Amino acid sequence: MAKIIALAGKGGVGKTTLCSAFVRILGEKYPKAKILAIDADPAVGLSTALGVTVNQTLDDIRREIIDKAASGAGKEAVELLGEVRFRIFDALVETDKFAFLAIGRPEGAGCYCAVNAYLKEVIDMVSRDFDYVVIDGEAGIEQINRRVMEKVTHLFLVTDASRKGIKVVKTIRKVADELVMYEKCVAIVNRVEDMSIVPFIKIEGTDIASIIESDSEHAHNDIMGKTIFELSEDAPVLAGARKALDSFGGCL
Amino acid sequence: MKIYDAQIERVRELFNGIIPKKYEYCKGKCREENTQYEMIFQSDMAYELGANKERAVNLTCVSSNAQLFNDKDEILVYGDDLCEILDASSYARITEVLVKDDLGDDSNPSNMDKLYKIIQDIDFVKYHMYTKGFMIRTSGQSCLEQVRVSKNALKEKVSFEHIGNSFIKRYRDNPNVLHVRIIFVTTANVDFDKLKKEADTAIDIRRSLSMIHNGLPTECGSCEIKDICDEVEGLRELHFGSKENGDYSKKKIEKSPITQAFGRT
Numbered sequence A: 001m002a003k004i005i006a007l008a009g010k011g012g013v014g015k016t017t018l019c020s021a022f023v024r025i026l027g028e029k030y031p032k033a034k035i036l037a038i039d040a041d042p043a044v045g046l047s048t049a050l051g052v053t054v055n056q057t058l059d060d061i062r063r064e065i066i067d068k069a070a071s072g073a074g075k076e077a078v079e080l081l082g083e084v085r086f087r088i089f090d091a092l093v094e095t096d097k098f099a100f101l102a103i104g105r106p107e108g109a110g111c112y113c114a115v116n117a118y119l120k121e122v123i124d125m126v127s128r129d130f131d132y133v134v135i136d137g138e139a140g141i142e143q144i145n146r147r148v149m150e151k152v153t154h155l156f157l158v159t160d161a162s163r164k165g166i167k168v169v170k171t172i173r174k175v176a177d178e179l180v181m182y183e184k185c186v187a188i189v190n191r192v193e194d195m196s197i198v199p200f201i202k203i204e205g206t207d208i209a210s211i212i213e214s215d216s217e218h219a220h221n222d223i224m225g226k227t228i229f230e231l232s233e234d235a236p237v238l239a240g241a242r243k244a245l246d247s248f249g250g251c252l
Numbered sequence B: 001m002k003i004y005d006a007q008i009e010r011v012r013e014l015f016n017g018i019i020p021k022k023y024e025y026c027k028g029k030c031r032e033e034n035t036q037y038e039m040i041f042q043s044d045m046a047y048e049l050g051a052n053k054e055r056a057v058n059l060t061c062v063s064s065n066a067q068l069f070n071d072k073d074e075i076l077v078y079g080d081d082l083c084e085i086l087d088a089s090s091y092a093r094i095t096e097v098l099v100k101d102d103l104g105d106d107s108n109p110s111n112m113d114k115l116y117k118i119i120q121d122i123d124f125v126k127y128h129m130y131t132k133g134f135m136i137r138t139s140g141q142s143c144l145e146q147v148r149v150s151k152n153a154l155k156e157k158v159s160f161e162h163i164g165n166s167f168i169k170r171y172r173d174n175p176n177v178l179h180v181r182i183i184f185v186t187t188a189n190v191d192f193d194k195l196k197k198e199a200d201t202a203i204d205i206r207r208s209l210s211m212i213h214n215g216l217p218t219e220c221g222s223c224e225i226k227d228i229c230d231e232v233e234g235l236r237e238l239h240f241g242s243k244e245n246g247d248y249s250k251k252k253i254e255k256s257p258i259t260q261a262f263g264r265t
Helices: A017-030 A046-050 A058-070 A079-093 A113-129 A161-178 A195-200 A216-223 A236-246 B004-013 B111-128 B151-155 B160-172 B192-214 B226-240 B257-263
Strands: A003-009 A035-038 A100-104 A132-136 A154-158 A184-192 A208-213 B021-024 B045-049 B056-063 B075-080 B091-098 B134-139 B142-152 B179-186
Touching: A003 A017, A003 A161, A003 B045, A003 B142, A017 A035, A017 A046, A017 A132, A017 A154, A017 A184, A017 A236, A035 A046, A035 A113, A046 A100, A058 A079, A058 A113, A079 A100, A079 A113, A079 B111, A079 B151, A113 A132, A132 A208, A154 A161, A161 A184, A161 B151, A184 A195, A195 A208, A208 A236, A216 A236, A236 B134, B004 B056, B021 B160, B045 B151, B056 B192, B075 B160, B091 B160, B091 B192, B111 B134, B111 B160, B111 B192, B142 B151, B160 B179
Parallel strands: A003 A132, A003 A154, A035 A100, A035 A132, A154 A184, A184 A208, B056 B091, B056 B142, B075 B179
Antiparallel strands: B021 B075, B045 B142, B091 B179, B134 B142
């Protein structure tokens, strides 16, 4: 049974960076484990952080399958599932360390429900084939609300040191308690500019697994177009991500 | 049921002059199966069949014409077997299935539903084959089948004979199935374009059956598979008789309707 790890929180708090750090750390800790990274954020940043090139997204294959089914070809449930199985490999980027899947950005304006519903099914389907699935969630609460993250086993709520970020974490936690079947849920406070405020950071009802100071090395790495794998071992973001994963003890 | 008969004959003609390896069905030589879909990753994979720039075709034909079949189930391999393949290769799997010629009471046109269900059940076997180390990716919409073969499977000397036996065993679980002929193709000497064309025709037949089965409202005048629907409807009349005339007697088909519809021999 795969451990499904998801990161949720307000936009701009560093979810994508932490997600890529988790992929790197899990790969180093469990070199034989099968790891799948899912970029579920339409902002599409995880591929850059992990250094993979995306040719097709889940939304691309969803639309193609639906178009063909609409023309009358293969629209029985088992056929549609077979098509997903078939096409998923077109969207899956395989590296020697991990596999990667991007949800994509639907063309034009409109609601994101269809692709989110599809993502939920895909998570259910592919998670059986992996030891770890790490999901970089969309900012905000939509994917939790829509039960996309229903099967998540380990939920990380990420915030910065702002009141707004902490408020979003509290809201997500409240909804997740009802809609996510998680085993563990903790918070990570990221991008803390001034560590003297740490004693004042409290998130009612949620343990803080890691507080990570603003990481200039990572910022430099990022702007130079380097991936998470090129970051030094002791960079604050990696150390903080390691601490957050360790907070789950032996269960990860 | 003769919907696919002409197609079976045309496909067989594509292999004229090429000598296959032949195996008779042996239940004891099936490849071990997983309980669920096994994803083989590139790192565990020896090679891929029918993927990327290589050609791939999947085609299933169903008939009740015993004259087209031997009295034994068989596996035919055109080209290298799994342990002889060193790198990515073109791939086709063609399955010909002989079914019972008793679709129930011939006076009942609703037996078309039974025919549809039989064809569907046979076709859907491909979605439930979880042979160990032989990961099948199949697209009914595109009549493609691609395979990832694992390094471990090659170490265990997996062969098309094993895989074919597993397929046949699964097809034979269907009580309507009498015989199965399964053909694996890895040689480039076969005309894949023509094979693909036949597979597309098979998809159109399924779509037509589906439309008739589901009674979908269709503007026939503009439908791209009208010819095939007419043909399937024609077969229903020939096979079950004309309801309008009160004549449900089975009539003999002189020449395959597919051959007539497409002008092929």
